[in-house]
Amino acid sequence: xxxxxxxxxxxxxxxxxxxxxxxxxxxxxxxxxxxxxxxxxxxxxxxxxxxxxxxxxxxxxxxx
Numbered sequence: 717x718x719x720x721x722x723x724x725x726x727x728x729x730x731x732x733x734x735x736x737x738x739x740x741x742x743x744x745x746x747x748x749x750x751x752x753x754x755x756x757x758x759x760x761x762x763x764x765x766x767x768x769x770x771x772x773x774x775x776x777x778x779x780x
Contacts, residue, residue, distance in 0.1 A: 723770050727758055730773050737773075 731738050731754040738750075738757050746753035761769065 723766060724758060726774055727766060727770055728754055731757065734773075 732751060735743070735750045735753070738753050742753040742757045742760075743750070746756065758766070
């Protein structure tokens with residue numbers, strides 16, 4: 717549970733700081749609320765995709 721919380725919090729912080737990496741669809745639906753767009757984007761991720769994204773953006777040395 718702690719690992720999952722850490723992963724989600726770190727992804728949230730990353731995408732909040734890099735809003736341009738959140739797909740346009742999520743930014744359009746949120747009507748300009750960037751934090752809502754980040755929340756919706758992460759909420760829509762599967763567990764596997766969230767782990768892959770975490771490693772892609774926050775642990776680039778990790779290879780699959």
